[in-house]
Amino acid sequence: MSAGPQVKPIYPIYRLDGRTFRIGAQLGITAEFDDPDGQMWTLVSNLDGRDLSEVVDAVLAQHPELRAEDVTDGVALLASHGFLAGVVPEDRALPALDRRYDASVTYFGHFAHVDEDPSRPLRTLRDSSVLLLGLGGGGSNILSLLAGCGVGRIVAVDKDAVELANLGRQILYRESDVGRPKAVVAAERMAELNSTCQVEAHVLAVRGPADVTRLLEGIDLVVCAIDEPPFVAQRVVNAACVARSVPCVYGASQVTRGRVFGVIPHVSGCFDCINIHYTKKDPQFVAQFVGFQQSDFSPPSIAFPPPILLLSSVIVDEAVRILTGYLPPRCVGTQFEVDYVSGAAYPLLDWPHLPEDCPTCGVGSESAWEVFTHYQAVP
Ligand SMILES: [Zn+2]
Incomplete structure (x- = not known):
């Protein structure tokens, strides 16, 4: 050709x-x-x-x-x-089942130089394994999007069963699934939807770094879509991912805004670097954190489907950027804010890699930073 x-x-x-x-x-x-x-x-x-x-x-x-x-x-x-x-030689043509990703390849083609194979990002995704923690409002939609982008293998984790109250925004699940474990249902559903994506399901709660570590074998990237308890869950996941040098994308929804941030261990700041950065920068940071933890704040579920899908899309695009490099990451080392009211999305708060201070991704001492004494274990 x-x-x-x-x-x-x-x-x-x-x-x-x-x-x-x-x-x-x-x-x-x-x-x-x-x-x-x-x-x-x-x-x-x-x-x-x-x-x-x-x-x-x-x-x-x-x-x-x-x-x-x-x-x-x-x-x-x-x-x-x-x-x-450039024209892709025929011997690099995609398998027939991968034709479902043709439009993505065309999109990647916009960013490809004349010497580059526009299907390279897709080929990278087909060879990638992603660990997805959480199959709730964010995670269940992230699962579909990851598979739709062409990720070859997804290990999906959730401890909960499907509830009727989930069905409005967790559109992977049906009324007949109520009462069944989300992880099991999600794997079944994905097998029906997309036979090119291998989904492994685990019904388990993430209580400590070891729960994540034992799932990291062969994993190229983690998506953390669990945020309960707030901050504590992310810190547990961060400890495991940094120890194994696996990048992780985190997402959490607030009231009318959501945030996405990414960590590439030993390259960008980790979750604990965020804690140290704000301890240094904001004299009220520790007091605010302690006050929040002591309030035992337990909000009702708040999630309107369009913003949740918007946030999920930012998370998945960031995962694809990190895995393939089709574009530079936009949420690594910065907290990327998605404003549901205006539709705007922008990097809001940068934080540095602090290898001298951080006990998790550097040589710092945990006892040097009061904030870490206020992180409680996951119940
Ligand atoms: Zn760190």
Whole structure:
């Protein structure tokens, strides 16, 4: 098969008038060409995957005033602006069942350089294993999204059974599932939905780091969608993930906002680095934390499906970014806020890696930081 350049099929090419044309229609990724002699138009019209030497010949035949290097310069210009795709050789074609991910590959193609295989992120996901902790409002939807993105293996953990009150937002479950363990139901449902994704279910409560550690064998990334008890659950998961150097993406919903943050152990700050950072930065941090813990605050479930799905989507996209690098992570080392009211999403609070201070990802002493004495064990 030819491996010549072509304009990515996601971009329309259209004339505005006799001398002006555009590639692309989306604001921000559209280029307009002033082309009075039609040279670029001829070039673009011939970038259909044929060999580059054939493109040069075709353009020179219509524009003898040009030199071959003018044509190759034009191709390089288009490639440098991300408008050109290489052609994926047939021996790299995806298996038939993976055709369900074709549209994702097309999306990844927008970010791929002309020399890159746009299916590389998907191939990485197919070879990836993700541990998903929690199959509730966030986790049950995250499971479907991870599988829909093409993750090859998911180990899913939840201690609870399906309740009628879950069904509004946990759309993986049916009325007939009420009373059955979420993990078991989720694995069954995923087997029906997507045979390309292997889902292993565990009905268990995460009470300490050991509960997570024993599930980390072969795991490339963890998604922590449990937040009970608040902060304590994340600290338990962080301890296990940092010890095994496995990245983790955390998400939690508040009232009208949710937060997502990621930890790449020994590269970015971990959850305990957050505690130390705010102990240093905010004189009220420890008092606020202690007051919150002592309040025994136990809010009713608050979750409106559209925001929960929005937050779940940010979590899964971050997981895919970390696993594949198709884009840089946007939640690592920062608490990324999703505002349900305005729809805005933005990095809100950065925190550093503190290897000198942190007892979990560095050489610090736990007893040096009062805040850690106020973390209670998971009941
Ligand atoms: Zn740390």
